[in-house]
Amino acid sequence: MLPMATIRDVAKLAGVSVSTVSRVLNGGVVSPDTEARVNAAMKTLNYRPNRLAQGLVRQKTMIIGLIIPDITNPFFPAVARGVEDAAGAREYGVLLCNADWDEAKERFYLRRLEEQRVDGLVFAGPKLSTSVLAELPVPVVLIDRSYEGMDTVWTDNFDGARQAVSHLVSQGCSRIAHIAGPDSSPSARERLKGYQHALRECGREEDWVYIQEGDFREQSGYRAMKTLLALRRPPDGVFAANDLMAVGALRALEEAGVRVPGEVALIGFDGIALTEATRPRLSTVVQPAYELGRRAAELLFRRLEGDASPPEEVLLAAELAVRESSRRR
Amino acid sequence: MLPMATIRDVAKLAGVSVSTVSRVLNGGVVSPDTEARVNAAMKTLNYRPNRLAQGLVRQKTMIIGLIIPDITNPFFPAVARGVEDAAGAREYGVLLCNADWDEAKERFYLRRLEEQRVDGLVFAGPKLSTSVLAELPVPVVLIDRSYEGMDTVWTDNFDGARQAVSHLVSQGCSRIAHIAGPDSSPSARERLKGYQHALRECGREEDWVYIQEGDFREQSGYRAMKTLLALRRPPDGVFAANDLMAVGALRALEEAGVRVPGEVALIGFDGIALTEATRPRLSTVVQPAYELGRRAAELLFRRLEGDASPPEEVLLAAELAVRESSRRR
DNA sequence: ATGAAAGCGCTAACAT
DNA sequence: ATGTTAGCGCTTTCAT
DSSP: OOOOOOHHHHHHHHTSOHHHHHHHHHTOOOOHHHHHHHHHHHHHHTOOOOHHHHHHHHTOOSEEEEEESOTTSTTHHHHHHHHHHHHHTTTOEEEEEEOTTOHHHHHHHHHHHHHTTOSEEEEOOSSSOHHHHHTOSSOEEEESOOOTTSEEEEEOHHHHHHHHHHHHHHTTOSSEEEEEOOTTOHHHHHHHHHHHHHHHHTTOGGGGGGEEEOOSSHHHHHHHHHHHHTSSSOOSEEEESSHHHHHHHHHHHHHTTOOTTTTOEEEEEEOOGGGGTSSSOOEEEEOOHHHHHHHHHHHHHHHHTTOOOOOOEEEEOOEEEOOGGGOOO | OOOOOOHHHHHHHHTSOHHHHHHHHHTOOOOHHHHHHHHHHHHHHTOOOOHHHHHHHHTOOSEEEEEESOTTSTTHHHHHHHHHHHHHTTTOEEEEEEOTTOHHHHHHHHHHHHHTTOSEEEEOOSSSOHHHHHTOSSOEEEESOOOTTSEEEEEOHHHHHHHHHHHHHHTTOSSEEEEEOOTTOHHHHHHHHHHHHHHHHTTOGGGGGGEEEOOSSHHHHHHHHHHHHTSSSOOSEEEESSHHHHHHHHHHHHHTTOOTTTTOEEEEEEOOGGGGTSSSOOEEEEOOHHHHHHHHHHHHHHHHTTOOOOOOEEEEOOEEEOOGGGOOO
16 A cells, blocks of 8 residues: 555666666667666555556546446446446546536536546537537547537437338338327427438328427336327327337336237337337337447547547438337238 | 647736745745735636646646456446545545456556556456456556555455345245356455355255356346256256346246246345346345445545555445345244 | 745657 | 656645
């Protein structure tokens, strides 16, 4: 538990100057003989270079920030893991922040990360005005939300939703409902648009009456489905804007004794593990969550390495996974 | 995107010395008048104190490390969230590391965190020898594994397992199997012991022949259950050492057309969200994952505040959640 | 109440 | 090939 050795201690023990030690640390020219002595000294002192001090002079901390809404939400662990793997490979650390879909918290953590002088930032919070993000003194990559002039990586939510609805149509559904996400979420809005577009394409705008807004949580899917079932002519196909709400809808269906997919075909969005555990297994539009995180971090590192090309918008494909809850034929 | 203002810039603009600025920053004695001028200067320069520089002189970084096996494993997000909440409340940041149950990675990240001069560490990796952890120059709190002389917080795995088995007995099971976790996991070993103990208590050691070892993953639970079903006299009750393996077992049971809980009663361990999505819903022993993380972090902060009392072992209770997969009467 | 100056542990010119 | 030195941005005595 003694104070950690400094570069000075190493220098003294090895009988050289601190700059020589710094050189062996950072790969400068050093005679093999001194290098050996320095390394020996480092070992006996169990020396660890101080990243704070390095950061202060080099003006980089080798830390990036990651702001997400909530790591306990099943969509984000894979995102975080993707970011961490990309960072770890480059000797970067990741500072994790849970902002709870709360603008004040997003702001709070942003400030903290500024004070920490993180070298860059992956931001997956939906609330904070993008203009404040654009003014940050470090590169930022957005996840799941675009903004003119900033780097973004996101899933093609519009197309994913379109695929889901087309699939329901192909299964013979004639009244297709949508349990939408909160209007404040950019990706929820895209999914809603994709739903509307797909129906318009086959001349069925009248189904739009079956739109219910939820908040991405299981309970809201349950309630929305209850509402839909109480209609005079209930839908026979339901596209939920995320899996959690789809699971809630499934529960409502089950309680009402409605056969799935027989009477109502159901599909979700995200591709979380839960979808494989339900019976029937839940069809879903799989988001490449890990890739989302990894690509975002990799784009960030390209910026950190000096790439000054115009802002990129990386659009990752969503993939339809047809399982039991929507398969009728 | 201009370089961030320093304390010097603030001092100059406010017409005072840097030490005065530092005083208003840290609550020293300053005349109301100068304080106002300094604050104004900070605001116009959008000044953010540099935590690196502060850390270098104060010898603390306000960062703690968190080493876990894998954030995408459904048990850990809640743990991480607990740690983060406790840390955030004290203005600390959390550096997240995924060590993948891999000793080399645990070692690697440990080194990284040392270099980062984190003020302390919550360690949930199962592999690394505890003696190296005990020698760290900063306080460490272990999760889910105890070690003589170190702070630990963990779930009462032994008692949780005992509860699970007693419950199966009470449901009339006469041949109770255990799908164990890997022997390398301390908590898996405790659960196995709890299973054995409970059976011994009612004189049924003979059931021990029904022990199958898995690796905590879904697939291994599936395979273990297959093996058990192939037996001449298969078990009529199964306690899986975690929920993921229980889900796998459930799948095997379903494929074999075995009624659950009618012919085989099943119970898992952990209390992950998946257990509510299966049909039948999976009974389980709920671990207080969030609390595990929160308490670990809080114990760590007590140490950081100078508490030098003897090492603590915090044992959190596991709670039996009886759902459909094991309820027979 | 305020300022001057030393130093936290390191890197990066600049010398030699 | 190696050493000397001036900072990086801050806190903290010690003066005044």
